[in-house]
Amino acid sequence: MKKIMIQFHATLEELVGYVNSVSSEFELFVTVMVLKPFSLKEIAGELSVEALNFDGYIRIIFTTQKPSMDATSQNNFFDLNQGAIGLLIGRLTEQGLKESALSFMSDNKEEIAIANKVALRLKKITKAGAIAVDPINGAEANARTHRYTEGAKALYDEGVKIIPLAGNCFFKFTN
Structure with missing residues (x-):
C-alpha cells in the first residue's frame, strides 16, 4: 500500500x-x-x-x-x-x-x-523546512518535512500567521 x-x-x-x-x-x-x-x-x-x-x-x-x-x-x-x-x-x-x-x-x-x-x-x-512554535510556552520544534511556497513565505514575511490544520501551534519559516 x-x-x-x-x-x-x-x-x-x-x-x-x-x-x-x-x-x-x-x-x-x-x-x-x-x-x-x-x-x-x-x-x-x-x-x-x-x-x-x-x-x-x-x-x-x-x-x-x-x-x-x-x-x-x-x-x-x-x-x-x-x-x-x-x-x-x-x-x-x-x-x-x-x-x-x-x-x-x-x-x-x-x-x-x-x-x-x-x-x-x-x-x-515548495521548499522544505519550518519551525513549529507552541504559542503558550514558546517551545519550538523543527518541522523539516513541512513545505511552503514563495507566496506563503511572502505572506509570512508580511506578518501573516502560518497555522496548521489542527492544534494551536503556528509555524515560522526560516529560509
Missing part, C-alpha cells in the same frame, strides 16, 4: 495554478468536494479561484478516470473512486494562512505512478 501525505502552505492562487498545471499535464479529472455540507462539483476546463468561493473545508480531487459522483460522503466518494488524489485547500483567513495537504493511498501501480508525479510537481514548487 503506497501512502502519500504532504503538508504545506500556499496561497489560493498558487494552489489553483498547481491544480490546473498537474490536471492538464497528466490528463486528470478535477472534482471540488465541499466537506460540510457535503457536495461535489466536477470542473470542466480550468479551475478558478472563484470556483473555490465556499465556506468551510474544500478538497480538490484528482482522478485518472471520470469520477463516480454518486457519493453521499467524503469516505463514500473515496470508496467509489479508488486511487483518487486529494488536495485539502488551506485558506487565508483573519486567523492566518491555513495548512494545505496532498494525500493519496492505493495499491494500484498505475495510480501510484501518477500520484508520485503529482507529488513531485508539488515538491518542485
Whole structure:
C-alpha cells in the first residue's frame, strides 16, 4: 500500500495554478468536494479561484478516470473512486494562512505512478523546512518535512500567521 501525505502552505492562487498545471499535464479529472455540507462539483476546463468561493473545508480531487459522483460522503466518494488524489485547500483567513495537504493511498501501480508525479510537481514548487512554535510556552520544534511556497513565505514575511490544520501551534519559516 503506497501512502502519500504532504503538508504545506500556499496561497489560493498558487494552489489553483498547481491544480490546473498537474490536471492538464497528466490528463486528470478535477472534482471540488465541499466537506460540510457535503457536495461535489466536477470542473470542466480550468479551475478558478472563484470556483473555490465556499465556506468551510474544500478538497480538490484528482482522478485518472471520470469520477463516480454518486457519493453521499467524503469516505463514500473515496470508496467509489479508488486511487483518487486529494488536495485539502488551506485558506487565508483573519486567523492566518491555513495548512494545505496532498494525500493519496492505493495499491494500484498505475495510480501510484501518477500520484508520485503529482507529488513531485508539488515538491518542485515548495521548499522544505519550518519551525513549529507552541504559542503558550514558546517551545519550538523543527518541522523539516513541512513545505511552503514563495507566496506563503511572502505572506509570512508580511506578518501573516502560518497555522496548521489542527492544534494551536503556528509555524515560522526560516529560509
